[in-house]
Amino acid sequence: MSISIDDLKSGNRRTLSKAITLIESTRAEDRESAQKLLQDAMPFTGGAWRIGVSGVPGVGKSTFIESLGMLLIARGLKVAVLAVDPSSPFSGGSILGDKTRMEKLVAHEDAFIRPSPTAGSLGGVTQRTRESILLCEAAGYDVILIETVGVGQSEYEVASMSDLFLLLMLPGAGDALQGIKRGILELANVMVVNKCDGDNRDRAEAARREIEQGLHYLQSREETVETRVFLCSALTNEGIEAVWDHTLKQLEELKSSKRLDSNRRKQNLNWVKSLVEQQVLHRFWNDGNVQADYMKAITELRSGSITPMQAVDDILKNSP
Ligand SMILES: Nc1nc2c(ncn2[C@@H]2O[C@H](COP(=O)(O)OP(=O)(O)O)[C@@H](O)[C@H]2O)c(=O)[nH]1
Ligand SMILES: [Mg+2]
16 A cells, blocks of 8 residues: 555545554564655654543543534644553444534544554554544644553553643532543643533532642643633533633743744654664564563573572573
């Protein structure tokens, strides 16, 4: 399979979809065409706002993305939605579930929705998603929403490829911060209490107080943007516009102060480092000598003739 940069730049959704399938392929010849396409795409990347969206399962991420996505389209923007879900290597089921919550967005020609890569490990999923962001940018998308289910380290991974990170929460004291891992609050730039409709309206203020108290205890971070709490309903669209206006203002401030670029440069450096580490590990474990030394050391360890520390020394003795 081969796709030209001109095809990709035409903005055709099918071509973008094929391009992402190409970069997700693990076949050697596909990897080569994928790298070529990414190279060619580079001059046309960087033009989108990259926004991470997280929150516990059921908080309303997909519904929120549908609502926000349609608002962005109404403002003349093209929206891409990428998902990072390392928990479901065969995520067919959850894609369908999500797509029914994003019916309007799925059907709209200015939106592109792509489920999580099925590469398995979080490292693989992260790598493919970073590359997908670049392809979406080359294809002319203005806003890229990266949704994560929040399994394992996935929020950190998504934050490491986003310009801003939105965290969705539930209304009600005691519910808002429930299930949110320590450290995630620190990642979030915009806090959004969702489902503030119907009977939940009264509980929304309680959630706001709880979150503001939670934020108060966080040490203020360097290079952070002010964190604010918003109340909204993804179901009725109430409050979504205020979330976006604030988010856009933050993004524009990041851009005009050059922090957007410096953050992205840092993210690229970290990306390179983690790629090198992955490759080194891969080469290490696939080395014949290492495998032989490993088997020998493990056998000796089992029989009790060496200590764990000696086993480590034996396994590493032939590695650079
Ligand atoms: N009342 C209410 N329900 C919502 C709202 N947003 C989402 N839901 C419902 O919450 C459930 C989970 O939503 P979903 O978007 O799939 O959550 P996700 O797992 O975070 O992607 C669905 O039944 C939605 O209809 C909202 O703003 N208000
Ligand atoms: Mg969802």
